[in-house]
Amino acid sequence: MTTDYKPMWTSLGLNLEKHDALLDVLGKAYQDIYLSQQNRPEGMGYLDFVMSEVHGLRIKELQDARAAGRKVVGTFCVFVPDELILAVDAVSVGLCAGAEFGFDEAERLLPRNTCALIKSFFGFKLSRVCPYLEASDLLVGETTCDGKKKAYEIFRDVQPNIYVMEVPQMKTAQDRALLRSEYLRFKEALERLSGVTISAERLKRGIDLVNRRRSALARLAALRGANPVPVSGLDALLINQVAFYDNPARFTDAVEKLCSELEKRVGKGEGVAPKGTPRILVSGCPMAVPNWKLAAIIEGSGGVVVGEDSCVGERGTRNLVDDSGSDIDSLMEALVERYFKIDCAIFTPNQERVDHVLEMAEKYQADGVIHYALQFCSPYVVESYRVEKELSARGIPVLRIETDYSQEDTGQLKTRVEAFLEMIRK
Amino acid sequence: MTSAGLDVGSRTISLVLFDRGEVADSVVVDAGVRPLARCQRLLEGKSYQRLVVTGYGRHLVAPSLGGEVISEISAFAVGARHLCPEVGTVIDIGGQDSKVIRLSGTGAVERFEMNDRCAAGTGRFLEVMARTLEVGIEAFGGLALSASKEVQVNSLCTVFAESEVISLIARGEEAGAIALALHQAVAKRIIGMVHRVGLREGVIFAGGVARNRCLGRLLSDRLGVTLTIPDEPQTVGALGAALLAAKFHKDFGG
DSSP states (O other), X not given: OOSOOHHHHHHTXXXXXXXXXXHHHHHHHHIIIIITXXXXXXXXXXXXXXXXXXXXXXXXXXXXXXXXXXXXXXXXXXXXXXXXXXXXXXXXXXXXXXXXXXXXXXXXXXXXXXXHHHHHHXXXXXXXXXXXXXXXXXXXXXXXXXXXHHHHHHHHHHOOOEEEEOOOSSOSHHHHHHHHHHHHHHHHHHHHHHSOOOOHHHHHHHHHHHHHHHHHHHHHHHHTTSSSOSSOHHHHHHHHHHTTTSOHHHHHHXXXXXHHHHHHHHHTTOOSSOTTSOEEEEEESOOOTTOOHXXXXXXXXXXXXXEEESTTTHHHHSSOOOOOOOSHHHHHHHHHHHHTTOOOTTSSSOHHHHHHHHHHHHHTTOSEEEEEEEXXXXXXXXXXXXXXXXXXXXXXXXXXXXXXXXXXXXXXXXXXHHHHHHHHHO | OEEEXXXXXXXXXXXXXXXXXXXXXXXXXXXXXXXXXXXXXXXXXXXXXXXXXXXXXXXXXXXXXXXXXXXXXXXXXXXXXXXXXXOOEEEEEOSSOEEEEEEOTTXXXXXXXXXXXXXXXXXXXXXXXXXXXXXXXXXXXHHHHTOSSOOOOOOOSHHHHHHHHHHHHHTXXXXXXXXXXXXXXXXXXXXXXXXXXXXXXXXXXXXXXGGOHHHHHHHHHHHTSXXXXXXXXXXXXXXXXXXXXHHHHHHHOO
């Protein structure tokens, strides 16, 4: 970053000393993990730029939007419909945090045995290092897992502008009705916040922006089915991560452009890793920036990640919203229709997820699946049993990993991943 | 052609030189605090054409030694199969890792389990406990086998188990019974891993802890199978690495 953003950070109430430390760690990690990769597509230059300005230019854009009277809405989950947020001209930013930062402070409010994702957003808040949190006019939590649900009660003490959305846990007609009423309640909350009434036309515009972003990400995903694979799993993960907070139209254009470049690669039979490199599908918990741990281990051990069954991945991008309706009721129904299909592990039963993993393994020609669960994330940790059972029954090798954001288990993880890749190669 | 296999563990380093179908040399030394220097000294004056390194320190030492790396899982599988062609399951308990590997009929790794991050239920755990009971690690298994009664230790966490041991001592329990309880706790953990991968007949018990008589007996009793314990259980990984070095040499040329 060349511009001096310190005055902006100070005005947002950041702790500059800790914030510098965070940017330092982030910059080094990005250098080591990302910039050291060989044979990267040129289109990744845009992502490098976004990452270099992650707490700079993008925050300035948020602040400029606010100065112009627009609102910033921070979210933590793919059940919160971006379409509605964009319909009131607000800016949507995903707030999940992926670094072990401020955990000491977080553990003063939360039990130690809390998943790293929750501890991380508490840590970011308590150490005042996340400009996205501080620039948000409204935070939207949701009742997905028990950990998050209860944590938001405590989070309200440190950031009062939090709204909690109820998310159903089964897929019956009543659950669908609940999701619909929750989306209507959320629509009203956004209208109150922004002073804008969501018309059919506005909602259509929101749907269009998000559909285009999802289509671009689906195009990218499909290109990873090529052998050799044209883009690394690390880069694809980063793209999926950045989707949560970048300007949607600009981001979509950059991804489409990258995809055109990748199509040429595929046409020429070029890839980032030679044919024969073990192809891994990662399935499980979301990986928020800068959680690149598992992908870095897999790709550092001679494998390549070809897909993510994850909220930061296909769980978040699968299916478009039907925008053919002309009135607000039918568009809201179309929204519910799309989101109700999400195969999150909080649902019971959740056979859809297993079916999706099987489908993805085939589509992306995966040689094996690594199930990634954050420690203490019961929904995914428990569900990994069924995922493994059904994959194994079809002869697809599975490695189950349970980890967190720390680096202390890297050695053991590396051994297990290497052994898994050696096992697949035979 | 001579191939070399090096297993750089957390507690010990093993070297095996393999030549014309036979082990030509095998050495085990303490890993110490400078494993790379230790490895360099170990290889001094030895002649070999190809080196494969495995173990916890493989990535640390392989580049400087001009060796290739392989995970311990593959190395133990290959080493165990060489020693016992009918092997179906390998149990390896080392200094800070324990693993259970299930092999197919052709010797391929089918499934494996490994302990997560801490040293619970590994050689290091037994070392710390032996020290608490003031007995050498070599005599620890024998002490456990001398128990005249049974007590229980519930924790496998080295820190918590140590405080359990101290309270058992304070209660006046005999050292043998406490030692047995600690061995039972480790055995229980390993058996859980065996069940997760699915036991296949032909069980080899390797790694430094295989030298402990009590643990071998407990595992064998509870699994209801006879365990094969190699003469030098600590060198199975290094043997596997040496065999892989020979294979790489053959497959890809010098």
